[in-house]
Amino acid sequence: MPLLKKMLAQFGIEDGRVKLDWIAASEGERFAAVVDEMTEQVRKLGPFNPNGGGRKHG
């Protein structure tokens, strides 16, 4: 995961857009909390730029 994050940073993909977590099937509340937190985090980062700002042939 740290290697993947380092590589994605080179692609300009912010740290906050990727997350790996382990949640047991019995931890429903924790699941909801982690998803909420992730959703909020990505919302703060704003829309993902699919073109990388590339003007032509992005």
Added chain:
Amino acid sequence: MAKLKLGLYWAATCGGCDVAALADIVFWPIALDFKKHHVEAMKDKEIDITLWNGAVRSSEHEEMAHLLRAKSKAMVAFGACACFGGIPALGNFTNKSEIFERVYITAPSSDNPNKVFPQTKTKVAEGDLTLPEMWDTVLALGQVVDVQYYIPGCPPTVPIILKVVEAIAGNALPPPGAVIAGEKTLCDECPRKKEEKKIARIYRSHELIPVPEKCLLEQGLVCMGPATRGGCGALCINANMPCRGCFGPPPGVYDQGAKMLSALASIYEASDEKEIARMVDEMVDPAGTFYRFGMSTSMLKRKR
């Protein structure tokens, strides 16, 4: 039988593919003054086969790709740049304005106080001068026009070129879309001894002279073998150098870099977070290493 009509063209590339294809021709003045209008004057599909080497990164490359596509029965992506973007596609980690800034302003050899950049159109007394437009993103040939065959390699190896020539001469070309190389990973064909794949340290090529018979990955060198198509004859491996990935992803693999990252991460042997952090530091340029030849055709294609 009519003579075979063969076309060769180069776009964003180093010229090594041309050398690989034409190494034996030393002097041929009658054949070497073709101009674009000669191609334009041809009938559609008049050329039997065009071997195109180089990535597509400018309006000129795009124009020539469409022109040669129209005039050729078969379009062949010849070499890693045409197949996957190759070395020029490492430019997809930056963009046109950053490249221009580096080349024309901040490079130590640049002396350009007025910040003059190349323009696609310049007015002079005699009229307008034009230059092709460079793009932000480097593309593989197959992302611009239809391609029948892919011949990977940096450059393609002589046995593969001979195989293709034989296939053309014997009218025994494979079905369209074929990649003319091996059908397995390089690891499958590698002659080295593989024992236990666990590594505790990553070495760069200049930091270690590897033992000749042992798997390079097991010695801590980032060898792209697990994520690369074979068929090259393991040339680098036999020269005691790790594979750099120029034959692209093996069959069934879409993203060469992601495959390599997963292969490498699964053999890391680190007992705590500090060691993991050290090993991540040792992997100096993961994106540039894993996507050295495959950036254009990767899932992410360019820096966002």
